[in-house]
Amino acid sequence: MAITAQEVNKLRQMTGAGMMDCKKALTEAEGDFEKAIDILRKKGQKVSASRADRETKEGVVVTDISADGKTGVLISLTCETDFVAKNEEFGKLANSILSLAVKENADSVEAIQALPFEGITVGEKITEMTGKIGEKIEISHFEKLTGDQVVAYIHSNGKLGVLVSLVNSGGTNVEDAGKDVAMQIAAMNPVAVDKDGVDATTVEREIEVGKDQARQEGKPEEMLEKIALGKLNKFYKENTLLSQAFVKDNSKTIAQYLDSVSKGLTVSAFKRISIG
Structure with missing residues (x-):
């Protein structure tokens, strides 16, 4: 049957797929839009499998902090090339997945992939995007952190993110201090908050x-x-972390810097995600 340009x-x-792919899918589906969408999704699945x-x-890497400042989420959506990573649609998908994960209180990559998204699941949407773009796409990391006050930092390249959970003594400038510490974690990549961690x-291994x-x-x-x-x-x-020299002032450790901002202020936990 003849398929019109309209x-x-x-x-x-409806799908964001290419014009020729849409025409072939509609022709194969004999004009049935639902079947055509399935055909396009199946194409995506094949591309996904082959890659x-x-x-x-x-x-x-995208992040969200709850309105009360007590919960933070970090997610990385990854692909094969920088060209795709900088695509506006790719960025929108990452933020949509993040918003959905926060809304549904997801606690793992698997849980996020199973969430309903635009009539399909997040996992199926990623497969669909793989078919459209022609690159492997996946949610590579998911981290959640809670505490008295959680602060987030995304590095300028968009490929590195940090969450810091502060034990807040109620002082001022606490969030700014949290940003400083998050930037320290991004730059210095500590293995733990302190030696007990x-x-x-x-x-x-270090002793040996x-x-x-x-x-x-x-x-x-x-x-x-x-x-x-x-x-x-x-x-x-x-x-x-707490024993490291503060990168902005090497005369202080991070523990000393935090205590100078607000007596008793410290870090209870952190999460760091880096792509590449």
Whole structure:
């Protein structure tokens, strides 16, 4: 049957697919729009499957903080190329998924993918977008953080995001301090808030590395443990947030900086997402 330009355009408006893809789908569906949409989605599924082994090292990180400032969410939507990552439609999809995840109080990537979205699921919408764009697209990360006050930071490249949960003593300038700390986390990538948060495997590895270094330097065997523990303390200072030197003022640690802003102000947790 003959498919008119108006019908092709209508399907294009409904799906966002290319003109020729819409015409082929409508022709195959004999003018049935619902069938044509399914055909386009199936095409997307095939494209998605064929690109399953591709790496998604580009994309955007988006964040949302609840009205009361006590809950933050970070999501990364990733793709294969910077060209797609900078596409307006891609950015809109990322923010739509974020809004839906927040509204429905989702707690995992899998839960987000199952949420209803424009008559289909989020997962199906991503597959549809994959078919339209021709690149692998996926929700790569999802993080949620709660606390007295949660502050978010997105780096200027849009590919790195941080959430910081502050233990708020009720002082002023707390949110600005939170931004400073979030930028510190973005730049310095600490492994934990403090030494108590460093997992046992990392501690054991650092001690063994410290012993081996001292041994290679010719230090006596009975001194290795003490030397290794000294190196471990240096590791804590350089790699745990509260002990790190504040990048804006190296004379203070992050713990000292926060305490100078408001007595007792500190960080209880943080999340960091980076693409690439």
